Amino acid sequence: MSIARKILENTFIQVLGKLITAGLSIVVLKIISGYLGTSGYGDYTTIYQFLAFFGIIADFGIYTITVKEMSKDEDRIPVILGNVMGLRTFLAILAMLLAIATVFLMPRYADTLIPLGVLIATLATIITLLNGTISSVLQVHLKMQYATIGLVFGKIISVAYMVWVAYYAFTDNLVGGFYHLLWAGVIGNLVMFLVTSYYVRRYCKITYKFDFVYWKKIFVTSLPFGVALILNNIYFRLDVILMTFILPHSQTFVNPETECLKTLCADTEIGLYGVAMRVLEMLVIIPIYFMNSVLPVMARYIEEQSQKIRDLMQYSFDFLIATGLPILVGGFILAKPIIYFISDSEFVGGNVFTYGSDLAVRILMFAMLFSFVNALFGFTLVVLNKQVKLMYINAGAVLFNLVSNFLVIPIWGFRGAALTSVFSEIIIMIFAYLAAKKALGFHLSLRTFLSTFLSATVMGIVVYLGYMYMENIWFVWQLALLVPLGGITYLILMFKTKAITPEMIHLLKKR
Numbered sequence: 001m002s003i004a005r006k007i008l009e010n011t012f013i014q015v016l017g018k019l020i021t022a023g024l025s026i027v028v029l030k031i032i033s034g035y036l037g038t039s040g041y042g043d044y045t046t047i048y049q050f051l052a053f054f055g056i057i058a059d060f061g062i063y064t065i066t067v068k069e070m071s072k073d074e075d076r077i078p079v080i081l082g083n084v085m086g087l088r089t090f091l092a093i094l095a096m097l098l099a100i101a102t103v104f105l106m107p108r109y110a111d112t113l114i115p116l117g118v119l120i121a122t123l124a125t126i127i128t129l130l131n132g133t134i135s136s137v138l139q140v141h142l143k144m145q146y147a148t149i150g151l152v153f154g155k156i157i158s159v160a161y162m163v164w165v166a167y168y169a170f171t172d173n174l175v176g177g178f179y180h181l182l183w184a185g186v187i188g189n190l191v192m193f194l195v196t197s198y199y200v201r202r203y204c205k206i207t208y209k210f211d212f213v214y215w216k217k218i219f220v221t222s223l224p225f226g227v228a229l230i231l232n233n234i235y236f237r238l239d240v241i242l243m244t245f246i247l248p249h250s251q252t253f254v255n256p257e258t259e260c261l262k263t264l265c266a267d268t269e270i271g272l273y274g275v276a277m278r279v280l281e282m283l284v285i286i287p288i289y290f291m292n293s294v295l296p297v298m299a300r301y302i303e304e305q306s307q308k309i310r311d312l313m314q315y316s317f318d319f320l321i322a323t324g325l326p327i328l329v330g331g332f333i334l335a336k337p338i339i340y341f342i343s344d345s346e347f348v349g350g351n352v353f354t355y356g357s358d359l360a361v362r363i364l365m366f367a368m369l370f371s372f373v374n375a376l377f378g379f380t381l382v383v384l385n386k387q388v389k390l391m392y393i394n395a396g397a398v399l400f401n402l403v404s405n406f407l408v409i410p411i412w413g414f415r416g417a418a419l420t421s422v423f424s425e426i427i428i429m430i431f432a433y434l435a436a437k438k439a440l441g442f443h444l445s446l447r448t449f450l451s452t453f454l455s456a457t458v459m460g461i462v463v464y465l466g467y468m469y470m471e472n473i474w475f476v477w478q479l480a481l482l483v484p485l486g487g488i489t490y491l492i493l494m495f496k497t498k499a500i501t502p503e504m505i506h507l508l509k510k511r
Helices: 003-059 062-072 074-105 114-140 145-169 174-200 212-246 266-304 308-333 335-342 357-383 387-412 414-440 447-469 475-496 502-509
Strands: none
Touching: 003 074, 003 114, 003 145, 003 174, 003 212, 003 266, 003 335, 062 074, 062 114, 062 212, 074 114, 074 212, 114 145, 114 174, 114 266, 145 174, 212 266, 212 387, 212 414, 266 308, 266 335, 266 357, 266 414, 308 335, 308 357, 308 414, 308 447, 308 475, 335 357, 335 475, 357 387, 357 414, 387 414, 447 475
C-alpha cells in the first residue's frame, strides 16, 4: 500500500470516528445547553477551559515527540512508552493539583459552581492524557482505528449518562445535575481508556518505567515545543478566562440576574461563545489527525534527507485547504441553522440576545481555516527540531491576544474575543510559514488553491440561494438538504477544475 494511501486511510478512519463522536458531541451539546441555559453552559465551558490551561502542562508536546521517537526506532517502543507513561502521569497529577489549588483560591470563582466542578473534571483530564499517551503506539503503526473505537464507546457511555441526568434523575435539581454532567465525562473517558488499552496491548506491553535519565531527555527535547503548545493553548483559551475576570458574573445560573440580559455578563457571554467554540473544536481536530498521520512519514523523509518531503508538503497543503475552505463557506452561510441544530433557540441571535452563537460561528470559521494551515507548518517545525522558533511565534501571538482581548472584551464581549482569535491565527500562519520555508526550502504551488477557491465560491453561491429559498423551512430540513447539495456541488467542481486529478485517485489506489 502506498504511503499516501496509508496516511489518508489513517486520517480518514480518525476523521470518521471523529464524525461519529462529533455527532454524539452535538447530542451532548444539545442536552447540556438546553438543560443549563446560556449562563449555566457558560460555567460548564469555563471549567474545561480553565483545566485546559493546566492540562497542557502535562501534555507539553510529549505526544508529538513520542510519536517522532517511536517512528525512528520501533524496537524501542516498549521502553519509550513505559517512560513516557511515568513522566506524563507525574506531570498530569502535578498539573491537576495545581489547578485545584488555584481555582479554590481565586475570589472571582467564590460562590459559583466552578471550583467543585474543576475538582471533578480533573479526573477526566488525567484519564484523557493517559489515553493519548498509549494511543501513540497505534499512531506509529497507523492503526488509529482502534483508538477511534475507544473514543466512540466512551462517548456513547457519556451521552447515556447525560440523558439520564437531564431527563430523568435531576430535572428539578439543576445544581446536582450540573455536577453529574461532569461525572458523565469522567466515566466516558475511563471507558475510552480501557478500550484503547485493550488494543494497544496487541502491539506493546503497557507498563510504567522510571528511567529518570530518559525522562530528562524526553522532557528537554519536548521543552521548546511544550512551551510553544502552552503558549498556543493560552491564546486559544485566554479569551474565555479573561471574560470571567473582565465582565460581571451572574450570582447563579439557576436564577440569573435580569441585568445580564441588558449588559455583557461573563457567564452569558461565555455560554454564547462556548457553543461556537465547540463547533471550532470539532473541526480543528481534522488537521491534527491528518498531521499526526503525516508525522511518522515526514520524520522518516527528513531522516533520509529525501526529496519526497517537498511533495509531501504540497499534498498536505492542498488537502488541508481543500478540506477547510468549503467548511468555512458552508459554516458561514448556515451558521444560524447549525446553532439551532446543536443547541437551543436561546443561543441564536435575535431571540433573547442581540448577538448569538451564530455570529461567533461566522467569525470563528476564518480562524478555523487558518488553523488548518498552521497545523502543517507547526508540525513541520517540530520534525525539523525548530521548536524554539515555534515557541517564539506562539509567544508573540499570546501577547497580541492578551492585549487585544483586554481592549475589545469590555466593549464587544465574545465578538471581540472571536475577532482576536482570527488575527492571532493569521499572525501564527505568517511567521510559521516563513520559518518552515527557511528551514526546509520548499515552495508551495497555488494552482490547486485557486481551483479550490473557485469551487468553494460557486458552492457557496448555490448554498446561499438554497438557504434564501428555504429560509422559512424547519432548520433540520435546511441542513439535511443544503449540506449534501453543497458537498456534491463542491466535489463536481473540484473534478471539473482539476483540483482533484485522475493522478491523485491513482495514487490512492496504488499498492
